[in-house]
Amino acid sequence: RRDQEVLARYDLESGREAWTVAWPARFSEALGGDGPRSTPAVDRDRVYALGATGELVAVDRGSGTVSWRRNILDDAGSENMIWGMASSPLLADDLLVVHPGGRGSSVVALVAATGEVAWRALDDRAAYSSPMIATLAGHRQLVLLTGQRLVGLAIATGDELWSYPWTTMNDISVAQPLVVSDRRVFVSSGYGEGSALLEVTADDDRFAVREVWKNLEMKNRMSSSVVYQGMIYGLDEGILACVDAETGQRRWKGGRYGHGQILLAGSRLIVLTERGDLVAVEATPEGHREVASESVLRGKTWNNPAIEDGVLLVRNSREMAAFRVPVG
Secondary structure: OOOEEEEEEEOOOOOOEEEEEEEEOOOEEOOOEEOOOOOOEEOOOEEEEEOOOOEEEEEEOOOOOEEEEEEHHHHHOOOOOOOOOOOOOEEEOOEEEEOOOOOOOOEEEEEOOOOOEEEEEOOOOOOOOOOEEEEEOOEEEEEEEOOOEEEEEOOOOOOEEEEEEOOOHHHOOOOOOEEOOOOEEEEEEOOOOEEEEEEEEEEOOEEEEEEEEEEOOOOOOOOOOEEEOOEEEEEEOOEEEEEEOOOOOEEEEEEEOOOOEEEEEOOEEEEEOOOOEEEEEEOOOOOOOEEEEEEOOOOOOOOOOEEEOOEEEEEOOOOEEEEEOOOO
């Protein structure tokens, strides 16, 4: 909003604004537009939000009072990325994990209650993907796609467990890694990089990773894929596609939805297209089957939708809306 970034709370049923917290910061570029790029993290008492210039705030959920605030780029001695800080903060036990990039501070864990640094790790350049928690080879861990690789880290210490090289043009790795089984994780990027399925194994505390397959059948430029009944569904450079998780072979490709986003709701894919249309597609390897479509937003829509108890929330830089949708 003008020269401020704003964290806002809205009532789910009415859409009314309950409170806002603002701080001086403005990030603007021609393709992505103005403002923050990341998704806030929420726990019982607080909301944690990261702005596009690196401002990280912890806010009381009920009152909107700021508990603590710091700039993760200043702390790490890092420069901002071309399209701004987009990696969302992650709550991991009593820690808040962020990814500013930079030597010795590529990944940083803060004590969620106070904002104090618990540990720093890696020298990797930052990417636009977010840290996540996954259990692979029987070990609960952080999994993160940096500007240079896919890596597993110990949650408590930041110690590196395993890594797999993964580089893209201008470090444009955006899509979330996708855990497809207890040992296997899928990674994908656009701009001709493609995707790969990796298998992580562990012998006591010694980890190894091997490439099961790698190809160009799925190229997730700005949206993340989902997995359902052994099939991976995602936007392959703007076209919805289905890939067999076991073999990497494409089963079908159809539906030009642009650089939108997708969710899995029961046995259906919910696609929010780049044009602002909402489309329901059957999650089946038999072919591309649209079951419903409706225009819900005006203008370019790159934002992630969210669904909770049958309420689907959609937004772009101009407007937001909530819809009740059947799940099943």
